[in-house]
Amino acid sequence: MNDYAIDVQGLNKSFGKKHVVKDFSLQVKRGEIYGFLGPNGSGKTTSIRMLCGLLKPDSGSGTCLGYDVVRETAAIKREVGYMTQRFSLWEDLTIRENLDFVARMYSMTDRSTAVPAALEQLGLTERRDQLAGALSGGWKQRLALAACMLHRPRLLLLDEPTAGVDPQARRDFWEEIHALAAGGISVLVSTHYMDEAERCHRLAYIAYGSLLATGTPDEVLHRVSLSTWAVSGPPAPLAQLAPKLHGLPAIAHVTAFGSTLHVTGEDEAALDQALAPFRADPQLSWRRAEPTLEDVFIHLMPKTNGAPQ
């Protein structure tokens, strides 16, 4: 067995004529937290499903926890914890019944202690006899997360685990993920949150089926040389400025953050030159800013051909 929790090469998947995942290769080390990013419909969920045996790749090969992703799916399922993007526990079972069911499915011998412990950790002991369907969206998410970790998997595949979860719970979640990783568990987690991306050891960015960038957050950030200006000022002049900047060839994109606009371009000199006329406005203050991961991803996105239909 090699050192990789996930080691796959050239996975492809088509639905009908639509080529959804193209030549997907990924290596996730033991104990690594690997962030999986990409726009909607880019193939994240499809890739994750291929990794845990829920979808059969059209071509490609590789291993998950040392088991072949095509032939040894039964073994993979036993040792992987997969959290689906959409809530997929049983809404007409109570919280405890759901956890009990999951524990039984993985033939856990310590079910009678593991389930109460999980409930306690979730803070749902009091509400254990409530139907899962009656939980709020965020709580459903937290229950699903607890359920997929219940059988102490060696690899977690989490598909947008924190979508709709409040900031405190998200922080708790990431703390726990880091603790698990420190204990040797590997995690592949898809997310749309940039702050979460920054908390991963490594990132993979996929768009329209193709893996565009992988590396540590820092590597990804510096993969493309971007320069960014932050403009701040009263709302009216800012609002007038934005449409004028859009469409200038040197400017890649303009993003509004409250009373600040981020103006990003690829070529620093060209950007400075394009912005020069606007810097005369006394109402606006200009300063150089660090490009963020989001700038990088937004920058990477439209370059790929084959946008979703």
Add this chain to the structure above:
Amino acid sequence: MTMQAFSWSRWVAIIVKEFIQLKRDRLTFGMIIGIPVLQLILFGYAINADPKRLPTAVLAADAGPYSRSLLAAMQTSGYYRIDRFVANEAEIDELLAHGRVQFAVTIPENFGRKLVRGERPALLLEADASDPAAVGNAVAALGQLANTALARDLQGPLAELAPRAPPFDVRIHRRYNPEGVTAYNIVPGLIGTILTMTMVLMTGLAMTRERERGTFENLLSTPALPIEVMTGKIMPYILIGLIQVTLILAAALLLFEVPMQGNPLLLYLVVSLFIAANLSLGITFSSIARNQLQAMQMTFFFFLPSILLSGFMFPFRGMPEWAQWLGSVLPLTHFLLLVRGIMLKGNTVLDLLPHLWPIMLFMVVVIGIGLALYRRTLD
């Protein structure tokens, strides 16, 4: 594919889960109790139905006193209501074909004279037997009439015609349904059809429901084996089927006084086998169908031939060979014979064997197909 052993723990988990879900699904639960009760009331009416005053046409080629006595006796029996007199057979055909009359009586020429001469003239009764329940008792009543109606008229020198054989023959042509269905046929039929309907449908929805709600993805990501999921999911319904049968049987014995000649335990054994066969089919439909609607359509696609070709609706032996062949594949066909055999004839296991194995074979084949087609992935 790495081989993996059947796990009792997972199997029990699935059974427990299905039980809990079923318990919380009020509508389905209502259906389980409601369908047998509702159908019982509907069919129960048919069992009790002893329709009287049925419209009757008469073609009287002899209008003599014997004919008149006979027609009067038919009227007073209560079953026949003589509405019209017709002039020829074509009219009779027309009236029967359009369902305007239930019966047509043809009194042949010289009926009275032949009767007196002891030639036993034939009286033709044509019945629209497309609704056999309506016809049965009336026809039986006429047989009685043949003996009694003319007793008063046949006196003196004619008395010798009266006691022995009936003075004239009654010939009955049951058109559209040569054998007719007896009332007792209905209870086994009812058990069979209700089970077919509810068992196939409920399990048919079992897997597609998971798929539609998105929980199938979760189930699929666990190490559960297809055989564990499929058999685990049908277990609770076996119990439900047995409850339904008990409801119907209790009503049949109490309300309709259907006899119970054989061993009740044997009956329940046969019923369990039949339930299992239907559940296997349902769960197989469920693995094939993409959504609940498709599962429902498949159920009805199976249900219709089951009713029509099993001998429940039409006598099995009256069907063309190919239909009999098709019918003998259906579990309901054998089930009807088994239940009738046990309840009405007191058959034992040995008598029943020829109809037990086809049901088992059906089940094995269907489960095999289901397992082969079970979706192990989300593709």
